[in-house]
Amino acid sequence: MQLFCCEVLPHLWGPTITGVQVFNRLPIIPLINKIKEETMQNWQKEWEECSKAEITKKFLQKIQDRQNLRIEIFPVFTAMVTGHGKTRAYLHRFKILEKGNCPCGDGDQIIDHLLNRYPMLNTQRVTFKHNVLKTGIWPPKEHDIISKHLKPFLQFIKSINFELL
Numbered sequence: 063m064q065l066f067c068c069e070v071l072p073h074l075w076g077p078t079i080t081g082v083q084v085f086n087r088l089p090i091i092p093l094i095n096k097i098k099e100e101t102m103q104n105w106q107k108e109w110e111e112c113s114k115a116e117i118t119k120k121f122l123q124k125i126q127d128r129q130n131l132r133i134e135i136f137p138v139f140t141a142m143v144t145g146h147g148k149t150r151a152y153l154h155r156f157k158i159l160e161k162g163n164c165p166c167g168d169g170d171q172i173i174d175h176l177l178n179r180y181p182m183l184n185t186q187r188v189t190f191k192h193n194v195l196k197t198g199i200w201p202p203k204e205h206d207i208i209s210k211h212l213k214p215f216l217q218f219i220k221s222i223n224f225e226l227l
């Protein structure tokens with residue numbers, strides 16, 4: 063990005079009465095804000111176009127939203143929003159397990175399975191659902207889980223013991 067005073071300033075401050083504004087000092091705060099805004103737009107574009115992080119992009123669609131959140135980060139949280147955890151499907155992907163299917167018999171043991179179908183979490187899921195329905199719909203979209211139902215989601219995933227999956 064290239065910024066020149068003559069390009070940036072009229073945009074930021076609008077035209078003057080005479081149509082000519084002369085500055086002898088660089089207006090640093092508007093300039094920084096402009097750079098931050100464009101950087102955030104570029105970052106968001108890169109995030110959306112990136113071919114990786116498919117699961118994380120469902121949970122965290124907007125870079126700005128993520129920056130505004132104060133999220134308690136711990137291994138199970140990371141596993142749930144990235145898919146990089148000790149699920150059977152993940153361990154199978156890296157050839158640690160021969161198969162990635164869940165012992166419950168309902169398909170691969172992926173994050174969506176743990177969130178929505180894994181029977182061993184039914185009791186915890188009922189509580190999660192009850193709390194989500196207080197303010198939203200069930201099942202919630204992944205990005206709504208983070209932006210609107212973070213507290214019950216954290217409560218739910220803290221009940222997951224990956225060693226027992």
Ligand SMILES: [Zn+2]
Nearest residue numbers: 164166168180
């Ligand atoms: Zn299962």
